[in-house]
Amino acid sequence: MKGYVVLENGEIFEGTLHGKEEKVHGEIVFFTGMSGYQEVLSDPSFKGQMVVFTYPLIGNYGVNEADFESVTPQVNALLVSELSNEGFHYESCSSLEVYCQKHSIPLMSGVDTRAIVKRIREQGDMRAIMTTDPTNVSFEESIPLGQQDVVSEVSTKKVETYGDGDHHIVMVDFGYKKSILDSLISQGCKVTLVPYHTTLEVIQGLNPDGVMYTNGPGNPKQLEYLLPTIKEVAMKYPTMGICLGHQLLALAFGANTEKLTFGHRGANQPVMDLKTNRVYMTSQNHSYVVNEESLEGTGFEAKFMNINDRSIEGLIHNEYPVFTVQFHPEAHPGPSDSEQLFYTFIEMLQNKGREKAYA
Numbered sequence: 001m002k003g004y005v006v007l008e009n010g011e012i013f014e015g016t017l018h019g020k021e022e023k024v025h026g027e028i029v030f031f032t033g034m035s036g037y038q039e040v041l042s043d044p045s046f047k048g049q050m051v052v053f054t055y056p057l058i059g060n061y062g063v064n065e066a067d068f069e070s071v072t073p074q075v076n077a078l079l080v081s082e083l084s085n086e087g088f089h090y091e092s093c094s095s096l097e098v099y100c101q102k103h104s105i106p107l108m109s110g111v112d113t114r115a116i117v118k119r120i121r122e123q124g125d126m127r128a129i130m131t132t133d134p135t136n137v138s139f140e141e142s143i144p145l146g147q148q149d150v151v152s153e154v155s156t157k158k159v160e161t162y163g164d165g166d167h168h169i170v171m172v173d174f175g176y177k178k179s180i181l182d183s184l185i186s187q188g189c190k191v192t193l194v195p196y197h198t199t200l201e202v203i204q205g206l207n208p209d210g211v212m213y214t215n216g217p218g219n220p221k222q223l224e225y226l227l228p229t230i231k232e233v234a235m236k237y238p239t240m241g242i243c244l245g246h247q248l249l250a251l252a253f254g255a256n257t258e259k260l261t262f263g264h265r266g267a268n269q270p271v272m273d274l275k276t277n278r279v280y281m282t283s284q285n286h287s288y289v290v291n292e293e294s295l296e297g298t299g300f301e302a303k304f305m306n307i308n309d310r311s312i313e314g315l316i317h318n319e320y321p322v323f324t325v326q327f328h329p330e331a332h333p334g335p336s337d338s339e340q341l342f343y344t345f346i347e348m349l350q351n352k353g354r355e356k357a358y359a
């Protein structure tokens with residue numbers, strides 16, 4: 001069936017709509033990895049977003065049982081240039097189209113993805129509506145960008161423990177990727193997953209060795225009411241923050257965040273370690289960044305920088321054993337160049353301080 005995506009700037013792009021016919025609203029963003037569509041569609045940080053893939057052929061290795069980042073799909077819609085329905089992989093158990101149909105994820109193929117991406121690069125991430133009737137759409141029905149309350153939709157509702165390692169980590173869930181949990185368990189951790197609004201008292205009651213603040217969807221400033229708790233926790237326990245977790249820790253200590261014109265979403269973002277000048281290729285998925293000037297007086301200093309646009313990619317605190325990354329050391333999708341940062345975190349717990357962090 002013919003489908004359309006209507007951008008907030010008024011432009012309309014057409015394609016073939018597979019599955020769900022009803023109108024879908026979302027923020028339209030683009031992902032530049034050549035593979036990884038299965039991790040993308042199940043990463044809770046994409047909640048509320050329609051993802052355009054810049055790689056022209058999507059679906060060619062099917063969908064398997066192993067590579068989901070969460071139990072259910074998270075994206076609002078997918079837009080691809082050419083859709084492959086072959087699963088050229090021994091682990092494939094479904095085609096992308098069948099999977100999306102089964103889970104009511106609207107998938108549009110045959111779209112001029114290059115043109116949409118160029119528009120987003122010029123005008124920024126914007127709202128969009130996917131529909132079969134482009135004459136009957138209104139953006140008044142969709143929430144303005146940065147104002148959606150998406151974390152409460154994806155965060156766990158209960159406290160659950162995974163793994164049985166020696167280091168006990170409380171992982172505060174803003175929409176965690178399964179690979180973060182897997183990375184911690186493989187580093188010898190027992191992980192207690194808690195809801196995003198868990199209080200300091202509850203965390204203390206769990207008696208952790210360290211705390212992990214996870215990735216998650218939306219604008220970090222929507223969660224301003226959590227900042228006092230986050231700061232108190234970080235002053236008490238060795239703490240690591242990934243992506244949204246990084247942004248929230250920065251805000252908690254008094255720094256500021258801002259929205260990029262178009263986000264970093266892909267599997268090959270070059271990031272420099274400012275202490276060693278070593279460059280890592282990283283997996284990324286974010287719209288917001290910590291503003292460098294705002295770090296003054298927070299005790300945080302920049303540890304990692306994006307080589308493409310010089311934005312802040314990670315922080316280390318001068319006084320407390322706290323470090324953060326804007327990128328995804330757990331990879332999935334993308335390179336695992338920076339995976340050792342989980343080991344750095346474990347060393348930090350063992351030293352009960354930051355002396356060995358980033359040694």
Ligand SMILES: NC(=O)CC[C@H](N)C(=O)O
Pocket residue numbers: 045214215216217218219220242243244245263285286287288289
């Ligand atoms: N992956 C993430 O945690 C994303 C963080 C935040 N939602 C952003 O877009 O910047």
